[in-house]
Amino acid sequence: MTDLNKVMVEKYRNDFLKEVEANVEEGNWVKMCMQCGVCSGSCPLGPHWEHPPQEIFMMIRAGKRDEVLRSESMWMCTSCYNCIVRCPRELPITHIMHGLANYAHRLGIAPKLNPTRRFAKMFWNNITAGGRVNELKLSVGLYFMDGFASGIKKGLEMLPVGLGMLKTGRLNPFGLFSGGHCKGAGDIRKMIKKAKEIEDKRKGFAA
Amino acid sequence: MADTKIGAYICKGCGIGERLDTAQLAMIAQKEGKAQVVREHEFLCNSQGVEMIKNDIANEGVNHVVIAACSRRSKAETFNFDNVAISRANLREGVIWITPADDDKKEIVQEMAADYVRMGCAESLKMQIPAGNPSHGNNKRILVVGGGVSGMTAAIEASKTGYDVLLVEKTGSLGGWAAKLHKRVPNTEPYANPMDTGVADLIKKIESDKHIKVHLNSTITKTSGAPGQFSADISTESGGTATENIGAIIMASGFTPYDMNKLPHLGAGKSKDVVDQLGLEALAKAANGGPIKRPSDGKIVSSVVFVQCAGQRSDKEGELPYCSGHCCNTSIKQAMYFKDQNKDIDTVVMYTDLRTPGNGEDFYRSAQKKGVIFTKGVASEVVPGSELQVKFQDKILNEDAIAKADLVVLATGQVANSGVDIEQVPQDEPGKWAANKQSVLNMVYRQGKDLPLLKHGFNDSHFICFPYETRRTGIYTAGPVRRPMDMVQAIEDATGAALKAIQAVENASLGRAAHPRSGDLSFPTFRREGCTQCKRCTVECPFGAIDEDEQRYPQFNESRCRRCGTCMGACPVRVISFENYSVDTVGSQIKGVDMPDQFSEKPRILVLACENDAYPALDMAAMNHIQYSAFTRVIPVRCLGSINTIWVTDALNSGYDGVILMGCQKGENYQCHFVKGSEIAHTRMSKIDDTLKQLSLEVERVKTYEVAITDIQRAPALINEMAETIQKIGMSPLKF
Structure with a gap:
């Protein structure tokens, strides 16, 4: 158990709903769910979730902290916003899903091998490093996420696409080596660092 | 009454003239139909046509009018003349609109029209002009039975409309169950918080209204008569009896809470900390805004579980099969008693389907904002102890779970106070009548002491089409005795029933029928010498309008009659008839056809x-x-x-x-x-x-x-x- 996780368990005891309300983005909406199930029915990936949103809300109220935070479910959200549009109680469900995923990640208890989490992390590091996304680095990184052999295989599969992009000037092969950073990337890094400090302080993560 | 003089009027409008040979129809009316005055008209329902008929009535002595034009359902007001018997031959909807205009069909279409003219004249010949019920009563005072919210509202509404009211309440005070509530579910914007019951205001209004006379600690030991002329014996606790005359009755006898002791598996009777909703109201009233304490040891409640649908919406023997409609809103309100006092108290409402009628959806949302937890689950068992355990099946997570609480509230249902079931308790023989303690009205009706039940013990005749109407004319039900409901609905009900009662006394005083043939002046009579005392009419009358006299002959209470004619259909010797509707009026039409x-x-x-x-x-x-x-x-x-x-x-x-x-x-x-x-x-x-x-x-x-x-x-x-x-x-x- 990570330190932060221990702190939170200690702080909220059994009241997971309260913990979610305090720490998860838009978490104060969870109590407003009326269990109609429209979100679960609207989700294009619904059948592939272990616990669809409606169920996650119920689990939060039932205090199933570990089951929710260690779940792969909210990582399945593709931000299509179907659920938000349809929710009769107007819950920002997509945001709550991302909020939960983010919170679990911050606590260090999100599933380690979840591909969405790993990609999100890669994306974050990529964009915060230079203030803009280095697409070539990101996609190559994605190919090699599961090891060298599968990386080569995926790279070869995408070769025709890559060559096509090269020909039409949509891909700069030197991007792999040069930074491709924006101007004042260091300042952006500072800003993000400051924002994180503020958020941690507000949510009590600083301890 | 002067001799019958039939005037037959044949309209040529709406295409009748083109399709039919109206001259031939006129001849038939005259020769076969025995009409003394026969006229054709291009457009009978215009002012000229109507004037022509009026002129014949005034100057030619026509007192029976046969209109051969459109269906009796159209132009009913145009062709309505005072003191004249009217029959209609349906040539438009009945003939030309439902037959082809082909030449080869002309003959049979004309025959059809001719037959309708014959039938109209034959009916007219056998008809009499309805004179109105001669034995009607003029009493317009309204008796309200029950002094709860429904009864008080009905009394106030009737009084406001200008009618004297007599209010009978069996307990020593007005207010009913509502008076026992700490607060009520809100009935005004923003529908967010429990509010004052308003019962005190109602009681004040009743007490200051000089048109409302109140009998407390009283029951009704005898009701007899008919709309406009009811008589009720009111017995007070001291043993005295007052006989009061009234014109109509509103029965607002309310409900009894379902006996929660029938639910031992939910801890009722096993733990003092398992209460029903009224039990919680008592605790909240005792706390009066302070922390609510549990009954067993006086500990301040820090967690409470509300079990919805306790002993209702159930197919188990002895439990209620229906939804009582108010309990979800009531539990939401009661959860707020706790949350409003201390937001850290755990309040869980355990429901299967949350039903919040009216503006309850806003109220529900407000409770969620206040942090009331709603769990979709079915409670199977409440284990007593210093901390109660509610075992339930979570319907969303599909698993068995346990909720712990200091206090458990069971949302039990409403059981109607509808008196005795007249199907089970037969009426006493004439002359040997005795009051029944279980009965609400103790009616001296051949068909039973109380109102017939519709479903699940509730008194009504049709929940949707004829609310408040019971199957006893002049007696209306309002509030939870009619169907399960909350206060908002009960108030609406009471107002509706008050208006129904007013309609009834007004119609009765004019000798007319009440709903659904409102305004009908005809009434049934029977030929005593032909009657075989078979009692079929008494038994089959859906409205209990027919009693038996000492000699066992049927005794018609015309004011109770709805003029359906079921008695006429029942009579094997055909001695029952109405002035304008009888075995003969229809029989002669059947035989009148060529x-x-x-x-x-x-x-x-x-x-x-x-x-x-x-x-x-x-x-x-x-x-x-x-x-x-x-x-x-x-x-x-x-x-x-x-x-x-x-x-x-x-x-x-x-x-x-x-x-x-x-x-x-x-x-x-x-x-x-x-x-x-x-x-x-x-x-x-x-x-x-x-x-x-x-x-x-x-x-x-x-x-x-x-x-x-x-x-x-x-x-x-x-x-x-x-x-x-x-x-x-x-x-x-x-x-x-």
Whole structure:
């Protein structure tokens, strides 16, 4: 158990709903769910979730902290916003899903091998490093996420696409080596660092 | 009354003139119909046409008018003349709109029209002008039984409209269950917080109203009479009896909470900390805004579970099968008692379907904002102990779980205080009448001491179509005795019932019928010397209007009568009749039809159609130009229950090839405007097969159908089906 996780368990005891309300983005909406199930029915990936949103809300109220935070479910959200549009109680469900995923990640208890989490992390590091996304680095990184052999295989599969992009000037092969950073990337890094400090302080993560 | 003088008026408008030979119809009215005045008119319903009729009534002495024009359902107000018997021959919807305009059909279409003119004149000849009920009462005071929110509201509303009210309450104070509430579910914007019950204001209004007389600690030991002339014996606790005269009665006897001791598995009776909703109201009232303490040891409650649908919406023996409608909102309100006092108290509402009628959805949302937890689950067991354990099945997570709480509230249902079930407790014999302690009204009606029940012990005659109407004229129900409900609905109910009661006394004082033939002046009479005292009319009257006198003859209470004619249909010796509707008025129409011989290939189909649904359905079919056989002759009847089997037998004997009866839906989801009429008719007709066999006729010749007002396609189709059947089985051999 990570330190932060221990702190939170200690702080909220059994009241997971309260913990979610305090720490998860838009978490104060969870109590407003009326269990109609429209979100679960609207989700294009619904059948592939272990616990669809409606169920996650119920689990939060039932205090199933570990089951929710260690779940792969909210990582399945593709931000299509179907659920938000349809929710009769107007819950920002997509945001709550991302909020939960983010919170679990911050606590260090999100599933380690979840591909969405790993990609999100890669994306974050990529964009915060230079203030803009280095697409070539990101996609190559994605190919090699599961090891060298599968990386080569995926790279070869995408070769025709890559060559096509090269020909039409949509891909700069030197991007792999040069930074491709924006101007004042260091300042952006500072800003993000400051924002994180503020958020941690507000949510009590600083301890 | 002067001699009958029939004026027959034949309209040529709406295409009747083009399609039919009206001169021939006029001749028939004169020669066969015995009409002394016969006139054709281009456009009978215009002012000129109506003036012509009025002139004949005033100057020619016409007192019976036959209008051969459109259906009786159109222009009813135009062709309405005082002190004149009116019959209608339906040439438009009944003939030209349902037949093809082809030349080769002209003959049979003309025959159809001619028959309707004959029928109209024949009916008119047998009719009398209704004079109004002579034995009506003029009392307009309204008796309200029950001093709860429904009863008090009904009393106040009636008084505000200008009627004297007598309010009888069996306990020592007004207010009923509502007076026992800490607060009520809100009935105004923003529907977010519990609010004051308002009972004190109602009581104050009652006490300061000089038109409302209140009897506390009193019950009704005897109710007799009819609308406009009821009499009630009111017994006080001290033993005294006051006899009061009233014109109408509103029964607002309310409900009794379901006995939660029947739910031991939910901890009721096993732990003091398991209470029902009224139990919690008492705790909240005692706390009066402070922390609510639990009954067992006085500990301040820090967690509470509300178990919804406790002993209701259940198919278990001894539990209530229905939803009481108010309990979800009530539990939400009670959860707020805790949350508003201390937001850290855990409040869980355990529900299967949260039903929040009215503006309850806002109230529900408000509770969620306050942090009340709603769990979709079914409680199976409450384990007593210093910390109660509610074992339940979580319906979302699909698993068994346990919720712990200091206090458990069971949302039990409402049981109607409807008195005795008259199907189970028979009425005393005449002359040996005794009051029953369980009865609310103790009515001296041959049919039983209390109102007939509709479903699950509630008093009503139809939840949707005829609210407040019971099956006893002049007695209306309001509030949870009628169906389960909350305070908002009870107040609405009470207002509605008060208006119904006012209608009843006003109609009664004019000698007219109440709903649904409101304003009808005709009333049933019987020929005493012909009566065999078979009691069928007494038993079959859906409204308990007929008593028996000491000599066991039927005693009609005209004011209680709804004029459906079910008694007339029931009477085996045909001694019951109305002035303008009798065995003769219909019988003479049946016989008035010109019957072609067996070899003419012109069958005759008689349709006896209920005027409430089936006849309008046929009219609407005509408006849509849906055709049916021109061999059909339709006679509207007040209710299928008024059909005397002699009509069917007579029709078959005089050569009709088929007879169709069309009435409203019967049974559990009935739509019969007279509740039981259609059902009774179906029962009677189920025995018609024997008659047919005696006449050596095929049983297919007589059919009874349930027809809804929307059966615009189906009703004509049923007629055409009969026409086909006749083609198959051949013409009736009984033609002359």
